[in-house]
Amino acid sequence: MNEYKTLFDSFNARNLTLRQVAQGFVNYKKFDELLVNRNSLLMGPRGCGKTTLLKMLTIEALLEYQKINNSTLIYDLPFISIYIPTDVQWKMEVDLFKKEFSKYSEFIELVPNVLVNTNVFIQTIKTFVSLIDTIPSDEVNSNIKLFIDDLKRIWHLPDSTPSSLYAIEQEFYNRLDSVNVLINKTRNRRVEIITYEYPDYYYQEFLEPLRGACKAFEQYFGNSNSLVIRSKTRPIKWALCFDELELAPTWLQTKLFKFFRSKDQDFIFKLTSIPILEFTSKEHLPSTGSDFSPILLWLYTNRHEKEWEEFCKTLIISKLRKKFDQEIDPENLLGNSEYERFLRIEHSLYNDLKIGDLSNQKSILVDQFSQLAKKDSSFAEYLVGKGIDLLKPISADRLEDSEIHRKIKSIVYYRNFYLSSNDKGKGSRRRTRKIKSPFVYGWENICKIADGNPRLIIGIIDQIILNVNNLNQLPEVFIKFQSELLFQISKRYLNLWSTHPDANIDVVSSVISLKSFILSIGNYFQSSILNGSFTPSPTGTFVVNDKVNHKYLDLIVLGIHLGAFILLDPAENISPDGVLNKKFRLSFVLYPYFLLPIRKEEKSNVLSRIISSNIEVINKQVKLDL
């Protein structure tokens, strides 16, 4: 068994067929928001499930889903979806083409247009095929020829194309071949491209021919005896689902945003993109709410976190059911996190405690406070400042009642855990991770660390399942395993992200990698909460200010795309400013690596200051230890 493979290749919807996506689909609250009859922009980092949700809208996926889950969604959905994929390879090929032939402006404008159209039309045919499969064959046969004749006319296909949807699809592949032949001939000067007479279809824009095709479908098959088709309102609404908008060329983005703004009676648009899309053309900017609903697939509010936890639970239960053939609560299997245990112990102890009777049985919380105060002079000073002297006996209820208690409890616990006891008032020394007993483990932490990324939670759970041979293993061993696994995952993700081809940028004379960039931020947060003097509100977020070298912005965008930086105030998702003035935290998956407590910090600092205080980290050549 290849451990890495299960961790990183576990689940990527892009390479799954529509049917496979449906087979593994676990419903997600966010999915419902996508089902409405209006334009949507599904935003989120890599791995957060955008492609899965979009693919789930297709007829083929819905039919499979219906089969497995007895769902009526396919009839309830007010539109018919056409899924349109894109990917990096395609983008890179087109980019090189445009660079190579940059002096032929018409050529580099028309070719991408034909490519996009061809992509859209092929996907439309696939959709027609799955729709037609739901219609009784005698009804199909009586109309299909007329329908295909219309398609041939609308899409400028040769008359000789046999009247079969399969043949039409093949004809589009021929069209693609002819585009490539033209490119090659131009490169080798067999064609004078400046005077070349392009076929008409080079000048088509996709929407009107698509409208024609969809109208033709409705005309010939709209009344056929298919529940899927009959359940739709008239005129039938078609949802064009463009995946990964950030990879699309600017002209296509502009075009799609234009469609967002115009209310079309036949089409709606469902787009996906990374959490922030920089879009410079102010006049074409669609407005959130009235033109489209943004659906944000990352965790920036408590409600999302709750939903995420529920999702994880369902997912893990279904996975465990497959493995152990019984219903297992993930919380029971994985146990609670260290802090959660502490809280629970404290709670039950507290209930048993008699007020004032602390001589023999101290409150756990009091214990934590006094332990930390002993080894951490900055904390002791802090307490003194608040009028608490822990070196003297104190009653638990006084502490419990104190207003600072709730706020600092977890920081105290965390600092106490990580700071070694041999501090002699000269500032605390951090113990190395190795000698520590496990800290990050348990259901709550695992859920949080996956940070809204289904691919990651699946990866973690697969790893755990792989190592759980029986359900009755020793808790200490299991906790240690979890903790080690989460640290390894944390470390590996940091490195993984940094091996992205765009993860290195030239700044002045040195190469800055995403890793060193993340390191400088992580270290800053760590020193704020752990290494430096005690503060009740440590810095845990950053704001991208305009003093940041603009070259770093690309790294930030990449980090957002990969899910390393989590956007915290997603008001303007599409804006000319891009990432500027927006607030972020690090993904929780990085927290074990930086020994940060997995909790949300409110306080933020501007990025330029974080960078400048860590400039030696950022400039250091990092080793990518995978």
Added chain:
Amino acid sequence: MRLNSVIENVLIDDIKSLEFDLILVSSGYEERASFLISNYRFNSKNKLALSFKNYGDIKERLKNDGIFLKNGYKLIQSHGDDDSVILSVLENLNFRGKNGLNILIDYSSMTRVWYSAILNYFRWLEVDNNIVIDIYFSYSLAKFSPPPTDHIPNRHIGPIKGFYSIALPLKPTALIIGLGYEKIRAFGLTEFLDSETLVFLTDSSQGDFTNAVRKENYELLKIVDPENIFNYSFDNIVQLHHVLFSLCEKLTEKFRIIIAPCGPKPFTLISLLNSILLKDIDIWRISPGSRGLPENRIPTGKTVVVKTKFLV
């Protein structure tokens, strides 16, 4: 013209008696550049050595120049990234009234830009007469030299001119990497492309080199499915071709293919041939932004030659 899918392993003894219409070699900073020419005599009235403009003052380069001149080669200057000189040489070939042409290319020290330009030229060549062009590609092996110690991250990733086609994103990507000393950041690349990754590396016949490559790419080899790791030998380039050809042919049913040849030149050559022979095979480069100083490569004394055939 059309490239024949069948290529042949050829012994140098078998081609010594041939009359070549063109012999094209390169003169660079590697000692092996002149190995073939200084050890074997070939018949041709048209003997040219492309001399690296960018490494003019390096000792080995000047020594190579001398050897080529002594053996009757005309030196032509060209930059390693520029294919225009090589193309003008090819454009001077005379095809009229001939039914066959023999060309010998020693690509041991050529840049990929040069020998890919040769292939591209004949691939798109249009001739009136029914002519067969036999191109013999010769490669002199070099003695083992350890990988460079400083690692520059791979910055330039993407298709190369003339060896890519634009395919729609309807099938996932299969990435075939020919391993060499470039440390491949596999995670990043596989993530970047969402690809199924396959790797090729030399077998035990290149012991030290293979081990060094294995060590350099330890992380990649750890994550690649063991079923996707292939070995090849310089002793049988035709077999490498056969493996790569049938593999690509099969994989295209389910994938779009990217071959990233990082390893030794014979792998690159075979990749280029397959990109010509089969549809939708991109050749991509993965390379660091800037290279260090050129390194001399000492010949082992072994030269492998393959014969390719372009037909009308």
Added chain:
Amino acid sequence: MEELKIAVVSDLHCNHSRSEGGIDTWLLSDNMRRPVHQHPVQSLIDLIKKDELKVDLLICPGDISNRTDPQGLITGWSFLEELKVSFYASHLIATLGNHDVDSRGIHNKYDFLNMPRNLKDNFPFEFPLERKSFIADSFCIIDLGEILIFNFNSVHSHTNKLSAEESIISDDILENIKNELGYIKKEYKYKIAITHHHPIKHSNVGFKYKDKDSIEKGDKLIDILIEFNFQIFIHGHKHEPKLTIYNGLPIFASGSISSHMNIMETNSKNNFHIVELAPSESRGIIRSWDYTYGVGWSPSTSKIKSEIGFGAKAGVKDYSKMILDHFIFHKLERMNNVDFIETFPDFKFFPPIDKDKLFIELQANFEIVQEYSSGLIKEIIKTT
């Protein structure tokens, strides 16, 4: 009626990686079983398990070894024994190929059959009397209950380098064959002939190779087999798989499971096949898989299609007319592949060459949409 299932695994050309012949096969005696798909036999065993392939009979038409490599013969045969078990086959029947005999006297100058004679008691098949006559008389007839197998040793005359250049069958031997077959009074459901060499010239071979090694007087042998109602003739040697119908007898060149010789040249791939033979008639289906080094076995998309047939009863013109009549009578405009195969069950028994002719006939009245990679019919549409 029950069809007989015969797995055909031919021309293994197994040898040791350091044997003198060099490497021209994927099947080396010193290869590990992993990566699975870089080992054609292990990969096949995987496929057999996965797809639950079962056959009655495993046939190997020769060239188990490569260039008379003893290790190749030993290991190659054990691979076949392993396959027999995997396929749940009742019998494994092989014949000798030119690479299995020592015509060059590499290992034994005086006995070119030294290796096959001494390999193992069950080689090339398990029946001692028949083995004797296979060696002594150059052929044997094997009775497997309902199945009769005629096994001709086409390398019986390859006693030295010169004689190995051709495969002959003397008038005496032909006479003997005729007599032996004539003595048999028992009725068999299935009658199968195997040899290594091809009994008729194999056209369309690669540019480099001339076909001079077909069996001399092979046509006469075929005439005899037809006279005695043989249903199929299976041979190896040529690494390009092909089905030819000769005077009504299907002659199946089964290609090679693992050699790379002549594969690229003939634009073929490595194959194995399962022949499904109908009882008492020359009618059946040949399913083929092809092998890609590193990817494994999958239904063939190369030169031989994944499913070809033989023994269609109707003629091409009549069948075409019947299809048209059916469309007219039922006022049909189009039919998809599933309905087509169901409505015209005999269609699949047209051998490839007749299928091509049938397509041409049909194209007068129909548009035929074929699947891009496999060539299978997707849809057939009546033109007006």
